[in-house]
Amino acid sequence: xxxxxxxxAGVKLKNPTILSSGILGTSPELIKRAFENNAGAATIKxxxxxxxxxxxxxxxxxxxxxxxxxxxxxxPGYKNMDxxxxxxxxxxxxVIWSIYGSKIEDFVNITKYIIKYKPKIIELxxxxxxxxxxxxxxxxxxxxANVTRSVKEVAEKTIIIPKLSPxxxxxxxxxxxxxxxxxxxINAINTVQGMVINIDxxxxxxxxxxxxxxxxxxxxxxxxxxxxxYENVKIPIIGTGGITNGRDAIEMIxxxxxxxGIGSAVYYxxxxxxxxxxxxxxxxxxxxxxxxxxxxxxxxxx
Amino acid sequence: MxxxxxxxxxxxxxxxxxxxxxxxxxxxFFFNEKIDIKPGQFIMLWLPAIDEKPFTLSxxxxxxxxxxxxxxFTKELFKLKKGDNLFYRGPFxxxxxxxxxxxxxxxxxxxxxxxxxxxxxxxxxxxxxxxxQKRDLFFKNRFDMDICTDDGSIGYKGFATDxxxxxxxxxxxxxxxxxxxxxxxxxxxxxxxxxxxxxxASLERFMRCGIGxxxxxxxxxxxxxxxxxxxxxxxxxxxxxxxxxxxLKNGRKASLQEYHKGRS
Numbered sequence: 082x083x084x085x086x087x088x089x090a091g092v093k094l095k096n097p098t099i100l101s102s103g104i105l106g107t108s109p110e111l112i113k114r115a116f117e118n119n120a121g122a123a124t125i126k127x128x129x130x131x132x133x134x135x136x137x138x139x140x141x142x143x144x145x146x147x148x149x150x151x152x153x154x155x156x157p158g159y160k161n162m163d164x165x166x167x168x169x170x171x172x173x174x175x176v177i178w179s180i181y182g183s184k185i186e187d188f189v190n191i192t193k194y195i196i197k198y199k200p201k202i203i204e205l206x207x208x209x210x211x212x213x214x215x216x217x218x219x220x221x222x223x224x225x226a227n228v229t230r231s232v233k234e235v236a237e238k239t240i241i242i243p244k245l246s247p248x249x250x251x252x253x254x255x256x257x258x259x260x261x262x263x264x265x266x267i268n269a270i271n272t273v274q275g276m277v278i279n280i281d282x283x284x285x286x287x288x289x290x291x292x293x294x295x296x297x298x299x300x301x302x303x304x305x306x307x308x309x310x311y312e313n314v315k316i317p318i319i320g321t322g323g324i325t326n327g328r329d330a331i332e333m334i335x336x337x338x339x340x341x342g343i344g345s346a347v348y349y350x351x352x353x354x355x356x357x358x359x360x361x362x363x364x365x366x367x368x369x370x371x372x373x374x375x376x377x378x379x380x381x382x383x
Numbered sequence: 384m385x386x387x388x389x390x391x392x393x394x395x396x397x398x399x400x401x402x403x404x405x406x407x408x409x410x411x412f413f414f415n416e417k418i419d420i421k422p423g424q425f426i427m428l429w430l431p432a433i434d435e436k437p438f439t440l441s442x443x444x445x446x447x448x449x450x451x452x453x454x455x456f457t458k459e460l461f462k463l464k465k466g467d468n469l470f471y472r473g474p475f476x477x478x479x480x481x482x483x484x485x486x487x488x489x490x491x492x493x494x495x496x497x498x499x500x501x502x503x504x505x506x507x508x509x510x511x512x513x514x515x516q517k518r519d520l521f522f523k524n525r526f527d528m529d530i531c532t533d534d535g536s537i538g539y540k541g542f543a544t545d546x547x548x549x550x551x552x553x554x555x556x557x558x559x560x561x562x563x564x565x566x567x568x569x570x571x572x573x574x575x576x577x578x579x580x581x582x583x584a585s586l587e588r589f590m591r592c593g594i595g596x597x598x599x600x601x602x603x604x605x606x607x608x609x610x611x612x613x614x615x616x617x618x619x620x621x622x623x624x625x626x627x628x629x630x631l632k633n634g635r636k637a638s639l640q641e642y643h644k645g646r647s
Contacts, residue, residue, distance in 0.1 A: 107598030
């Protein structure tokens with residue numbers, strides 16, 4: 082009997098696939114649809130301090146080797162979302178509540194507000210490249226640790242997971258600082274900064290000009306980051322970046338991830354992608370005589 | 384063209400061949416290029432450094448879009464002249480099943496542009512076109528239509544849905560296609576349910592990616608860009624937001640009344 086379950090700081094997931102933030106998670110109904118399609122956990126679109134329109138289009142494009150986006154964190158703001166929060170709190174499967182802010186105070190206030198809905202997990206989006214100062218907190222270990230510590234102080238029993246940016250010199254040092262500040266797990270990585278110019282239009286394609294790359298093009302970057310972080314921290318890692326099939330997921334788990342984020346793959350394979358990845362992981366485990374996901378985590382380090 | 388070149392062309396170039404004034408606020412832009420598209424599918428039209436918005440084609444050969452002057456994007460589009468360039472990606476989404484034998488098409492306002500390719504593809508169809516008043520009409524020489532206006536300034540005085548009810552009392556149809564204001568489409572769907580006729584409606588939501596991932600166009604658990612924009616009765620029945628709620632650019636759920644108030 083193959084056991085596909087895994088756990089993130091005590092929260093059990095029926096399988097290691099997690100819908101990443103910013104993909105589909107705009108409504109509780111879409112979160113439920115991800116679970117109906119076999120996601121082990123699902124992350125909502127980042128909740129922000131106030132109402133925000135986000136950027137004009139194009140805000141998401143397929144550039145051939147992955148996606149490039151600068152959606153710009155649109156959202157109603159946490160004070161306008163009680164109806165959604167109420168619905169989300171009724172979902173039995175593990176929902177990850179992603180939050181962002183431009184000041185530490187924003188993260189603290191949002192956490193204090195949503196805590197009454199008893200979220201199992203809060204993810205700190207301190208790494209969005211598409212907002213002025215959006216990446217500030219994951220740029221150096223001190224500010225990443227400060228956000229983590231401040232949120233932890235008000236988070237009661239909720240699991241806190243900072244999501245880190247790969248656009249730094251030494252990601253594992255930042256992960257280590259977050260661990261020391263009380264982070265229960267680490268999610269790596271957010272998107273990689275990039276730009277695409279349409280040479281006929283002679284203009285950057287994204288309205289925001291610069292954006293964040295995701296999809297197959299960034300997978301080796303993500304694997305390397307997770308590998309490095311695994312060597313430096315003891316808390317679990319969610320490995321995110323370019324995973325589109327079961328083999329990619331196993332690669333990330335071997336690098337040290339306890340679970341894997343699935344984002345752009347929803348574009349490549351539709352919402353069925355969770356079920357497909359889970360089946361492919363199972364097949365690989367069968368062929369290689371593994372009974373539990375836990376046996377594979379980090380084995381590339383041995 | 385090799386694969387690398389193809390991949391680099393996220394957006395393809397369009398050149399304006401001709402512009403026709405359809406009425407006081409509506410223009411049709413014809414392009415030199417051909418776009419392979421099915422009725423009901425859409426393209427994302429890009430004005431570099433301005434914005435990108437979803438449109439259905441109103442003509443296929445040559446390709447054209449028929450556009451009402453509405454906000455900033457259309458204001459900029461209306462400044463373009465013959466020979467100017469713009470860009471598109473797509474086509475995206477699922478279109479109409481244009482195989483029905485005897486169909487009614489109910490179009491409201493600009494929704495007529497959204498069903499123009501469908502009407503051309505249908506062998507036998509009855510078209511009901513509802514508009515506020517005479518000056519809002521377009522394509523009246525292109526299609527044979529039962530025209531309805533709210534103020535009776537031309538054609539039948541009343542809503543397109545009133546006309547539809549009358550029609551269904553007199554004759555049997557296999558399917559009703561509809562495109563237009565969602566409040567109208569909801570009424571059309573309710574009538575279709577009452578008469579036990581299949582219905583397909585083309586929905587509109589604020590769109591970003593167009594490729595089924597960002598969730599901006601969510602209508603319940605459906606994505607208008609990927610699962611739609613055309614939805615059939617089986618889906619419409621389950622979509623609680625249909626005819627009631629939409630989502631604003633900032634993602635906030637708003638009633639359709641509030642949404643239309645903000646746009647007009």
